[in-house]
Amino acid sequence: MPAYKSIEWLEDQKALRLLDQTKIPAELKYVTLSRVEDIAAAITDMVVRGAPAIGVTAAYGLAVAAWQEESDLLSATMTRVADADAILRASRPTAVNLCWALDQMHNRVARQQPTSLVAYRAALVDAAHALAREDVEINKAIGHAALDIVPQEATFIHHCNTGGIATVDYGTALGIIRIAHEAGRKVHVYVDETRPRLQGGRLTSWELQQLGISHQIIVDGASGFVMKNKSVDMCVVGCDRVAMNGDVANKIGTYNLALVAKAHGVPFFVAAPISTIDPEMPSGDQIEIEERPASEITEIDGVKVAPEGAEVFNPAFDVTPAHLISGIITEKGIIYPPFDETLKTLFLSNEQDHE
Template sequence: MIRIATEQIQSVSFDGETLYILDQTQLPAVTQYLRITRIEQCWQAIKELKVRGAPAIGIAAAYGLLLGLKDVAADGFDDFYQGFQEKSEYLASSRPTAVNLFWALNRMHARLIAEKEHSVEALRAKLLQEAHAIRAEDEAVCRSIGMHGLTLLHDGMTLLTHCNAGAIATAKYGTALAPVYLAKERGWNLKVIADETRPLLQGSRLTAWELTEAGIDVTLITDSMAAYVMSKGWVDAVIVGCDRVAANGDVANKIGTYGVALLAKAHCIPFYVAAPMSTIDMDTASGDAIPIEEREAGEITNGFGVHTAPPEVKVFNPAFDVTPNELISAIITEQGIVRQPYNETLIELFKQGGNSGEGTRHVES
């Protein structure tokens, strides 16, 4: 097995000509980077989960858009803008649930409009700057989420997590796993229990891999074991990432998260969600309005090339579920920590901007 130091892992990078994506479908057996030079390859990488994790998808989309714009021949802004819209809409069709995909594309659009008086050549350079900024800011955001998350934890705790919200799902550190990495920097001894996360095993293939590489104490369990380990008192808190937060605090995350939240509630265990501000969708009123991606049956019946069910069996395969806000103890963002009532505290969070935690009893810095 090829190994790479965890602190050197970059799930997405761009050298101006080629987009490099860590192929997460090959982990943990092989650490392989895809060389992507066309927007169609980027669309496929997002669709096939070669790049996954809401922040990483957004970063990949920003760079993928630049690759698509290389094919746009334009003498002026109007022609360039039309090409931009076509390429952006194409990338947006790759996956429906992770709001960072659309957030990143919208941010690139806003930069284009703001710079519309420049030449087409200058516009390309400005958009490259914006894509680089999206990536750099995500690293800072994840570290800030980790710092806020640490205030909810203490040395010696055991955390349970579902799916993968670590370094390879973001620019660095991750969201849900950011406090774990920062705790290690401080010399704390946090332990992690990782759900296997069926059907694509992101917990076993990705979370267990990256934590093991980082020297962090991690124990892998199947999804169906979560209730048992909670009943034994082995879990002090649950922390997960997410793909979208609705305005009322409902959260869409990898399928199975809702069940984990119900179990945590039943066992009086705090359930935390780590979410960058870019993942909070104030235009979506509640979880009922979040589109849930349904994936092909073969991921369940023929996962990883092995038949595990009759080929003719009917299959339901949603990639995500929605955890109602009443099950969420707190949402950890780069601006601070919010609690109930989320339909008020999330609005306050956006109003406060960089002054998180000041002037409200609900938002914690």
């Protein structure tokens, strides 16, 4: 088990401690946040990132808000939590886990029907703890579900970062690689650097080093060369939202990687907790794509790499069409095309399990 923790509730301080992902690999730094406004800023500024980690962070954000309220009145605290909910929902638009986790918090607390301030605050903390525990269990289940398709000697291409720091622990796509490694498979990973924020080069490589997993960083544009000249068994990526037709929103560059994989006959798998499936989203065409500051492209670590005044278009995500995806690996197993049928069946089955 790695020594670092991506997310930790500090009971004595009624605060949330986050691993600052903007500092890796140069520094292992934590930030302690006791205001919901600071938690929302940490999500926006990518101090914490990765759809599952964002969701659990937002969940704890509601607990922080309950303790941030100075009044002893339950009604005032509930109003403060409702305001916090709105702030957190606005922090990043593309990842469905953010709103899903907040909805889960409200539903789980409501089921407990707390009638006092003490009970209400405790219910919020307990619900956030439960989501954190479930995230680890889900990630492990995704990894074990994938073992059936991972050969004894497996070479992967991975995009962005989907590991233990993008979740509570283990990770989604990177969790598949980690569990294959722990199961004794001989694993090697080609790690897309993932411009413009270099989540692959900075974060995935760092995590793989901590886990002792063989890997090499490649520039995003090298994936075609690697697939043509190396024996790549599969691409595995995570996602921030799955539409009901199987279209997937993920870090910018995922679509390109899927096209290259299709051209070279390399299977392209998406790791997706069921919470990432959006039943309100019929196709990827309706997914809101976050645009981020121009400086992410024009600068690297504060050093300008583009002409002054150059115009920039910086979408943070793209949508990979369902026809490019070989399978979606969930905690309930792997589903295959036609996704408009198999996703609906999976989603309905999961809802029935939780009734």
